[in-house]
Amino acid sequence: MMELKTPAEIAKMRTTGIFIAELLEELTGMAEVGMNAMELEHRARKMIADRGAVSCYWDYAPSFGSGPFRNVTCISINDACLHGLPPDHVFADGDLLTVDIAVSIDGWVADAARSVSVGTPRPEDTRLIRATREALDAAIDHMRPGTRLGTVSAAIGAVAKQYGYPVNTQFGGHGLGRTMHEDPHVPNAGKARKGMLLQTGTTLALEPWFCATTDKIVFDPDGWTLRSADGSRAAHSEHTVAITEDGPFVLTAPK
Structure with missing residues (x-):
């Protein structure tokens, strides 16, 4: 069951969201050719500890993973x-990097992800990243009282179709607040004007992610990393968004 948040609770989630924005800006900004990706993980650990935040990933053990996750970032590269x-x-020149982070501050969670090119961007990667960001913007625009959840999902799927990218609906957005994953599941495609009614106080992590040429995914031997089944590259954009009486409030936007 989805818990509606009060304005005071949304304000607390916004505090967490600002920190998430700072983390993503720092980590994606420091990524450069010749750097080991683990440097991003260790930088995130320090920033989280210094802030007194709690990683939602450390010791996370969902049914689809392989044992507890002992890191504070999800770092997906190229076809991951x-x-x-x-x-x-x-990192090699032209790598496609996605950083996904969720933390809790004073008991309130925010979650966001960003894809960037490391070094020289490949045009096809730039297009893929742009599609996920446009899909995210389209979904956010529908986060208003009285909207049906299917309309939010349909907005994401429509952008993917416009760009010619297939959509996987197994993994998508989700509710969040006191914990990282709450009801409802938010697929990245759906039927407009269908599904549950969204109300003031709804908080969702919206996260369009697309693989360039497939909607099929496979697990790495590590039991966690999901990759495109055909080796095509993937991009992912995510924000935590609250529905207020005035419309959508992006809680993970920069301050």
């Missing part, structure tokens, strides 16, 4: 699309 176990990987 979700839940990337931070790898011992030295």
Whole structure:
């Protein structure tokens, strides 16, 4: 069952969201050719500890993973699309990097992700990243009282269709607040004007992610990292968004 948040609770989630924005800006900004991806993980650990925040990933053990997750970031590179176990990987020019982070501050969670190119961007990667960001913007625009959840999902799917990208609906957005994953599941495609009615106080993590040429995914041997089944590249954009009486409030936007 979805818990509606009060304005005071949304304000607390906004505090967490601002910190998430700072984390993503720092980590994606420092990524450079020749750097090991684990440097991003260790930088995130320090920032989280210094802030007194709590990682939602550390010791996370869902049914689809392989044992507890002992890192504070999901780092997905190139054809890795979700839940990337931070790898011992030295960035090459043109790598496509996604950083996904969720933390809790004073008991309130926010979650966001960003994809960027490391070094020289490949045009096809730039297009893929742009599609996820446009899909996220389209979904956010529908986060208003009285909207049906299917309309939010349909907005994401429509952008994917416009760009010609297939959509996987197994993993998508979700409710959040006191914990990282709450009801409802938010697929990245759906039927407009269908599904549950969204109300003031709804808080969702919206996260369109697309693989360039497939909607099929496979697990890495590490039991966590999900990759495109055909090796095509993937991108992912995510924000935590609250529905207020005035419309959508992006809690993970920069301050």
